[in-house]
Amino acid sequence: MTDREHRLLVRGATFAAVGAGGDIRGVPGGTAPDGLFVRDARHLSRWQLTVDGAVPEVLTPATSYGRADDADADVARCVLVPRGGRQEPPAYTLFREQAVVDGSLVEALRITSNRPVPTTLLLGLTVDADFTDQFELRSDHRTYAKTGAVRSRRVLTAPDEGPAGADRPAAAQPPVLGVEFGYRRGDWLSRTTVTSEPAPDAVEETGTGARRMVWSLELAAHGSAEMALTVVAGPHGGPPLPAPPRSPRAALRQLTEAQRELTSSVTLPGSWPELAAACTRGLADLASLQVPARGPDGEELSVPAAGVPWFLTLLGRDALLTSLFALPYLPRLAAATLPALAATQAGEHTEGRVAQPGKIVHEVRHGELAHFGQVPFRRYYGSVDATPLFLVLLGAYTEQTGDTALARRLEPHARAAVGWMLDHGGLTGRGYLVYRADEGGLANQNWKDSPGAICDADGNRTLGPVMAAGAQGYAYDALRRTAWLARAVWDDAVYADLLAQAAADLRDRFQRDFWMPSRSFPALALDGDGGQVDALASDAGHLLWSGLLDKEYGEAVGRRLLEPDFFSGWGVRTLAAGQGAYHPLSYHRGSVWPHDNALITLGLARYGLHDEARAVARALVDAATTASGRLPEVLAGYERTAYPAPVPYPHACVRESRSAAAPLALLTAVGGV
Numbered sequence: 001m002t003d004r005e006h007r008l009l010v011r012g013a014t015f016a017a018v019g020a021g022g023d024i025r026g027v028p029g030g031t032a033p034d035g036l037f038v039r040d041a042r043h044l045s046r047w048q049l050t051v052d053g054a055v056p057e058v059l060t061p062a063t064s065y066g067r068a069d070d071a072d073a074d075v076a077r078c079v080l081v082p083r084g085g086r087q088e089p090p091a092y093t094l095f096r097e098q099a100v101v102d103g104s105l106v107e108a109l110r111i112t113s114n115r116p117v118p119t120t121l122l123l124g125l126t127v128d129a130d131f132t133d134q135f136e137l138r139s140d141h142r143t144y145a146k147t148g149a150v151r152s153r154r155v156l157t158a159p160d161e162g163p164a165g166a167d168r169p170a171a172a173q174p175p176v177l178g179v180e181f182g183y184r185r186g187d188w189l190s191r192t193t194v195t196s197e198p199a200p201d202a203v204e205e206t207g208t209g210a211r212r213m214v215w216s217l218e219l220a221a222h223g224s225a226e227m228a229l230t231v232v233a234g235p236h237g238g239p240p241l242p243a244p245p246r247s248p249r250a251a252l253r254q255l256t257e258a259q260r261e262l263t264s265s266v267t268l269p270g271s272w273p274e275l276a277a278a279c280t281r282g283l284a285d286l287a288s289l290q291v292p293a294r295g296p297d298g299e300e301l302s303v304p305a306a307g308v309p310w311f312l313t314l315l316g317r318d319a320l321l322t323s324l325f326a327l328p329y330l331p332r333l334a335a336a337t338l339p340a341l342a343a344t345q346a347g348e349h350t351e352g353r354v355a356q357p358g359k360i361v362h363e364v365r366h367g368e369l370a371h372f373g374q375v376p377f378r379r380y381y382g383s384v385d386a387t388p389l390f391l392v393l394l395g396a397y398t399e400q401t402g403d404t405a406l407a408r409r410l411e412p413h414a415r416a417a418v419g420w421m422l423d424h425g426g427l428t429g430r431g432y433l434v435y436r437a438d439e440g441g442l443a444n445q446n447w448k449d450s451p452g453a454i455c456d457a458d459g460n461r462t463l464g465p466v467m468a469a470g471a472q473g474y475a476y477d478a479l480r481r482t483a484w485l486a487r488a489v490w491d492d493a494v495y496a497d498l499l500a501q502a503a504a505d506l507r508d509r510f511q512r513d514f515w516m517p518s519r520s521f522p523a524l525a526l527d528g529d530g531g532q533v534d535a536l537a538s539d540a541g542h543l544l545w546s547g548l549l550d551k552e553y554g555e556a557v558g559r560r561l562l563e564p565d566f567f568s569g570w571g572v573r574t575l576a577a578g579q580g581a582y583h584p585l586s587y588h589r590g591s592v593w594p595h596d597n598a599l600i601t602l603g604l605a606r607y608g609l610h611d612e613a614r615a616v617a618r619a620l621v622d623a624a625t626t627a628s629g630r631l632p633e634v635l636a637g638y639e640r641t642a643y644p645a646p647v648p649y650p651h652a653c654v655r656e657s658r659s660a661a662a663p664l665a666l667l668t669a670v671g672g673v
Contacts, residue, residue, distance in 0.1 A: 006018060006019060006032070006034050007019075007020070007061075007062035007076045008308060008309070008654055008655065009074045009075070009076060009098060009099060009100045009105075010074055010100065010288045010289065010308050010312070010655060011074055011099075011100045011101050011102060011251075011255060011288055012101075012102045012288075012290055012291055012292070013038060013039055013102065013103075013291045013292065013305070013312060013313075014036070014037065014038045014100050014101070014102055014103055014104070014233070014312075015036075015037050015100060015308045015309065015312055016035070016036045016037070016044070016098070016100050016105050017032065017033070017034040017035060017037075017309060018034060018047070018062055018076065018098060019034060019062065020058050020061035020062050020078065021049075021055075021056065021058040021061070021062065021078055021080055021096075022047075022049070022062055022076065022078050022080075022096040022098055022107070023047055023048045023049060024036070024044060024045065024046055024047035024048070025046065025048065026042075026045035026046045026128065026130065032137075032309045032310070032651075033137045033309075036100070036105050036192075036231060036233065037134065037309070037312070038103050038233040038235045038238070039235040039236075039237070039238055039366040039367065040133060040134045040135075040313065040365055040366050040367030040368075040370070041131050041132065041133055041134070041190060041235060041236075041367055041368060042129070042130060042131065042132045042134070042137070043129050043131065043190070043192045043231070043233035043235065044105065044127070044128075044129055044192060044231055044233075045128050045129055045130040045132065046126055046127055046128035046210050047105075047125070047126075047127055047231075048125070048126045049080075049094075049096075049109075049123070049124070049125055050123070050124040050125075050126070051082065051092065051094065051111070051121055051122070051123055051124075052082075052121060052122050053122070053124070054082065054083065056080035056081060056082055056083070056094055057080065057081055057082065057083045058078060058079075058080055059078075059079040059080060059081050059093075060077075060078055060079035061078055062076040062077070062078040062096075062098075074099055074100060074251070074252075074255055074288055075097060075098070075099040075248045075249070075251065075252045076097070076098045076099070077095065077096060077097045077098075077248075078095075078096050079093060079094070079095055079096075080093070080094040080095075080096065081093055081094070089114065090114055091113070091114055091115055091119070092111055092112060092113050092114055092115075092119075092121060092219075093111070093112050093114060094109070094110070094111045094112075095109070095110045095111075095112070096108075096109055097109075097247075097248040097249070098248055099248035099251035099252060099255075100251070101244050101245060101251050101254060101255075102241050102242070103232060103233045103234075103235070103238065103241040103244070104230060104231060104232050104233065104241070104244035105230075105231040106228070106229070106230050106231075106244055106245060106246070106247060106248055106250075106251055107228070107229040107230075107248065108226070108227075108228055108229075108247050108248055108249070109226065109227040109228075109229060110224055110225070110226045110227075111123065111217065111219070111224065111225050111227075112219075112222070112223070112224040113219040113220070113221070113222055113223050113224070114222070115221065115222070116221050116222065117221050118218070118219065118220055118221055118223075119219050120216060120217065120218055120219070121216075121217045121219065122214065122215075122216055122217075123214065123215045123216075123217055123227075124212050124213070124214045124215075125212065125213045125214075125229070126206060126210050126211070126212045127179065127194050127210060127211055127212075127213065127231075128181070128208075128209060128210035128211070129181035129183075129192040130151075131151070131181075131183035131190050131192075131368075133367045133368045133369045134309075134310065134367060135367065135369050135375050136369070138310070144369055144374050145374075146185055146368075147185075148185055148186060149183065149184070149185040150183070150184050150185070151181070151182065151183050151209065152181070152182040152183075152184075153179060153180070153181055153182075153209065153211055154179065154180045154181075154182070155176060155178075155179055155203045155211075156176070156177040156178045156179060156180055156193065156195065157173070157174040157175060157176055157177060158174050158175040158176075158177055158199075159174070175199060176199055176200055176201070176202060176203055177195055177199050178193060178194045178195035178196060178199070178200065178203070178213070179193070179194050179203050179211045179213065180192070180193045180194075181193075181194075185368065185372075186372075188236050188368055188371055188372070189236055190233075190234060190235055190236050190368075191233075191234035192231060192232070192233050192234065193231070193232045193234070194213070194229070194230070194231050195229075195230050195232075196213065196215075196227055196228065196229045196230070197227070197228045197246075198215070198227065200213040200214055200215055201214055201215055201216055202214050215227070228246055228247060230244055230246075232244060235366070236366075236368070236371070237366060237371075238366075239292065255287070255288065258287050258288075258290075259283070259284050259287040259288075261287075262283065262286065262287045262290075262330065262332075263280075263283040263284075263287065263330075265329070265330075266279070266283060266329045266330065268280065268667075269667065269671065272621075274621045274622075274624070274625050274629075275617070275621050275663060275666060275667060277624075277625070277629040278620075278621055278624040278625070278629045278630075278631065278663035278666075279663040279664055279667060280629065281624070281628065281629030281630050281660075281663075282629075282630075282631070282659070282660035282661060282662065282663045282664065283330075283660075283664075285630065285655050285657075285660035286304060286322070286326070286330075286333075286657060286660045286661060288655070289304055289305045289307070289308075289312075289655060289657050289660065290302040290303065290304065290305070291303060291304075291305040291312065291313065291314060293314055293336070293340035293343075293364075294340065294343055295339035295340060295342070295343050296339055296342050296343045296409075296413075299339070301336040301339065301340050302336055303319055303333070303336050303337050303340045304318070304319045304322040304323065304333060304337065304657040304661075305319075305657060306318040306319070306653070306656065306657055306658075307633055307653030307654075307655055307656030307657060307658075307659075308653055308654065308655050309653065309654075310653060311653060311656075313363065313364055313365060313366070314340065314341075314344075314361075314363075314364045315362065315363050315364075316341055316360050316361050316362050316363070316383055316386035316389075316390070317362065317383055317385055317386045317389060317447060318656075318657055318658055319337045319340075319341070319657070320337060320341070320386060320389040320390060320392075320393050321389065321595060321599075321658050321661075322337075322657040322658050322660070322661045323337045323338075323393055323397075324389075324392065324393055324396060324665075325595075325598060325658070325661035325662060325664050325665040325668075326661045326664050327393075327396055327397060327400050328400065328664070328668055329664055329667075330664075331397060331400060331401050331403075334393055334396075334397040335397065335403075335406060337393070338390070338393060338394055338397065338406060338410060339406070339409075339410065341360050341361060341386075341390055342390075342410050342413040344360075344361040344364060344379060345358065345359065345360055345361070345413055345416060345417070346358065346359040346360075346361070346379075346381055350381075352373075352376050352440060353376050353378075353379060353380050353381055353382075353441075354376075354380065354381045354382040354438050354441060354445075355379070355381040356381070356420060356424040357416065357419070357420065357424070358387070358416035358417050358418075358419045358420030358421075358423075358424070359381045359386075359387055359417075359420045359424070359425075360381075360383070360386040360387040360389075360390045360417060361379055361380070361381055361383075361386065362380050362381055362382050362383035362386055362442075362445075363377045363379075363380045363382075363383075364377075364378070364379055364380075365377040365378055365380075366378075376438075376440050376441050377441070380441060382435075382438050382441045382442040382445045383445050383446075384425070384433050384434070384435040384445045384446055384468065384471045385433075385445075385446055385447060385468075385470065385471045385474050387417045387420050387421060387425065387478075388417075388421060388433070388471065388474035388475045388477070388478035389474055389478070390413075390414075390417055390478075391414060391417050391418065391478035391479075391481060391482050392474060392477050392478050392481055394406070394407060394410060394414055394481070394482075394485070395407075395478075395480075395481025395482060395484060395485055396481065398485060398489065399481075399484070404489045407485050407489045407490075408489060408490070411485075411489075411490055414482060414485065417478075418478075418479070418482055418499065421433065421475055421478065421479075422502070425475075426467075427475060427502065427506070430465075430467065431506075431509050431513075432467040432471075432472050432475075432506075432509070432510075432526065433467065433468075433471045433472060433475050434465050434466065434467050435465070435466055435468075436464065436465055436466070437463075444466070444468075445466075446466075446468040446470055446471050446539075447470065447596075448468075448537075448539070448574065448588040449588075450586075450587045450588050452586075452588075452589065453587070453588035453589065454466055454468060454524060454525050454533060455524075455533070455535055455581050455589070456533050456534050456535055456581070457534050457535045457536065457579040457580060457581060458579070458580040458581060459579075459580045459581035459589075462525060462527050462533050463527075464527060464528035465527070465528035466525050466526075466527065466528075466533075467525055467526040467527075468524070468525045468539070469510075469514055469522050469523060469524055469525055469537075469539050469540065469542075469543060470539040470542040470543070472506065472510050472514075472543075472548065473542050473543040473545070473546030473547075473548040474542075474546060475506060476503050476506050476507055476510070476546055476547070476548045477546040477547065477548075479499045479500070479502050479503035479506065480499075480500065480503045480547075482499050483495075483496045483497075483498075483499035483500040483503065484496070486499065506548075507548055507550075510522075510548055511549065511550065511553065513526060513530065513532075514526065514532065515553065516532060516534060519534070519536065520556050520560065521536055521540060521556075521557060521560060522540050522543060522549070522553075522557065523535075524536075524537040524539055535575060535579060535581055536560075536565075536566070536575065536576040536579060537574060537575050537576070538561065538566070538572050538573065538574045538575070538593075538596050538597075538600065540557045540560075540561065541557070541558075541561055541572065541596070541597075541599060541600030541603050541604075542596075542599050542600070542603065543557065543603070544557060544558055544600065544602075544603025544604060544606060544607055545599045545600070545602045545603035545606065546603075547606060551607065554603075554607040555607055555608075555609065558603070558604045558607055558609040558612055559609070559612065561600060561604075561612070562612050562615060562616070564577075565577045565578050567615075567616075567619070568592055568619075568637055568638065568639055568640060569619060569639060569640025569641065570592055570619050570620070570622070570623045570635055570640055570646045571592040571593075571594065571596075571597040571616060571619050571620055571623065571635070572592065572596070572597050572600055572616060573590050573591065573592055573637045574588050574589060574590060574591055574592070574593060574596060574637070575588075575589045575590045575637075577590065577637070582637075583637075584636050584637035584638050584647075585636050585637075585649065585650070586637075587634065587649070587651075590637040591634045591635060591636060591637050591649055592623075592634065592635040592636070592637055592646075593633070593634050593635075593659075594620055594623075594631040594632070594633075594634075594635075594658070594659040594662040595656075595658035595659055595661075595662050597616055597619075597620055597662070598620070598658075598661075598662035598665035598666060598669075599665070600616060601613045601616045601617050601620075601665065601666055601669040601670065602665055602668065602669045604616065604669070605669040605670065610670070613669050613670050614670050617666040617669060617670045619640075620662065620663075620666060621663070621666065623635065623646045624663065626645040626646060627646075630654075630655070630659075630660075631659040631660070631662055631663070632648065632649070632652045632653065632654055632655075632656065632659060633649070633652040633653040633654075633656035633658075633659055634649040634652045635647065635648065635649055635652075636648065636649050
């Protein structure tokens with residue numbers, strides 16, 4: 001989804017995508033759907049305004065207001081007028097302001113007459129809620145049976161307090177307040193209510209299942225009328241939510257306070273204002289991307305969601321990397337992410353969810369299809385790297401903050417995670433972390449999880465067991481950090497020695513088996529027979545971040561990543577150009593990922609390649625500067641000389657937590673210079 005298609009409004013587990021005029025059409029097509037989404041379901045699929053039966057024309061498209069440093073404040077406004085020509089000045093002007101809060105959309109609408117005489121306008125708002133699961137809206141041509149599903153619509157009226165019996169007028173009806181949409185399937189129940197102040201004069205049927213709320217507005221000469229509209233979602237299984245604010249500006253105040261609470265302790269560089277701006281924008285995005293979770297004892301937590309529109313939920317790998325990037329500045333993210341993931345750690349084998357004892361969850365979903373098992377993602381464990389990253393973050397958090405209480409509390413979870421790596425993960429039996437394609441879920445289970453991402457230089461996919469290079473680096477770092485925890489916090493020297501030796505052995509094996517002498521570069525992966533998957537890929541930079549390569553190999557890799565086939569000018573490509581597998585608009589085979597580059601920059605700095613680290617950091621900051629400081633999930637891999645701004649990847653998440661935190665990682669790697 002790009003800002004050219006929709007205006008995104010985000011707060012916590014809720015987001016809305018609206019058109020240029022503030023409408024929601026609910027039609028298929030495009031790279032992402034519009035609507036109001038809460039907990040993986042679309043709770044508003046139509047929101048279309050008419051005046052005197054006609055759709056107004058957009059004079060100023062949906063934009064935002066607020067301070068330049070508040071990430072658009074998630075409040076959108078637009079200006080509409082009736083369609084007409086130069087000889088027919090607009091009879092009215094319509095101002096719309098919209099915002100989301102947890103579980104709700106609020107809109108302030110003001111219509112002003114441009115005529116010198118009194119006038120009457122008929123305003124209509126067509127509304128509907130289809131409760132479609134987000135997985136149904138993906139362009140993957142899948143369909144899902146929903147036997148027994150029932151949708152309902154009900155006009156909401158005020159309590160009947162009029163006279164009863166013969167004294168009551170026969171035609172009198174309770175005042176209309178709004179409309180409620182419902183959806184039931186078995187034990188699944190969702191609802192959406194739409195109300196307004198002033199209340200509508202009537203709610204009409206449309207013949208399509210949608211309802212039209214109508215108001216007859218009497219405007220004085222050059223007079224105005226104002227209206228407050230509120231949409232409240234009632235998702236299945238959702239926690240009780242506070243009453244929404246009465247206006248978008250009140251929602252803005254709430255969000256601004258949340259941003260201030262999250263970021264007040266962060267000091268940004270004054271000597272590199274563009275990096276400071278990217279950090280500020282990223283911090284604001286992180287504030288809006290916090291979603292609720294629970295810890296091992298049921299305590300309420302707030303953790304980074306992966307991104308909008310497709311992943312506004314807890315993804316293990318994404319939350320861990322986001323927390324690692326932000327750790328020197330916002331350790332509270334790690335302090336929430338770690339117990340949330342401990343609470344969802346697998347305790348037994350579950351084939352359909354790739355769950356094994358000790359494994360850290362990859363994805364948590366709350367939607368209808370996950371609830372009924374039609375997709376495996378209610379709790380899905382198809383990630384080979386979330387488990388070692390959990391251990392990396394736990395060790396880094398303890399070392400960074402000096403807080404040993406969390407490491408003591410999560411010791412059983414950490415030991416279970418190490419047990420998974422050594423046993424089910426494959427370190428003991430295969431020598432490396434290994435995964436196999438999951439037929440009902442993900443084919444690839446490292447960070448490059450698209451189907452063709454793990455391939456040789458010619459683009460041939462790797463089949464069977466896969467031992468991805470980057471995951472081995474995470475495992476090495478996890479073993480070393482957990483060895484330190486065992487010695488310094490858990491007082492278990494024997495366990496510490498065992499893990500330290502396992503890390504040293506892994507390093508020796510890796511440099512023997514993965515290194516390609518003829519190319520002076522590590523393989524992207526090993527196949528099930530131990531053969532090298534020889535594509536030149538950015539994953540090698542993750543090995544620098546983890547410290548898996550010795551100094552000579554690490555320096556060679558770092559300098560290679562800055563050569564023109566890898567480095568586009570906006571960042572390091574996921575796959576070097578010139579290989580048969582390369583495609584600049586592929587998700588993982590030639591694109592540029594900000595979080596990937598953040599890890600590479602940290603790795604370059606670790607190996608003393610400070611000039612190279614600054615070059616990558618400058619490229620990313622320049623890319624962010626072209627988009628008001630925001631880094632998207634992924635960019636196309638075209639050369640910087642080909643176009644004056646980064647070419648967007650068409651299906652990227654506009655706001656993504658790892659990308660939002662990436663400028664903080666750059667600040668750590670190169671400072672503010």
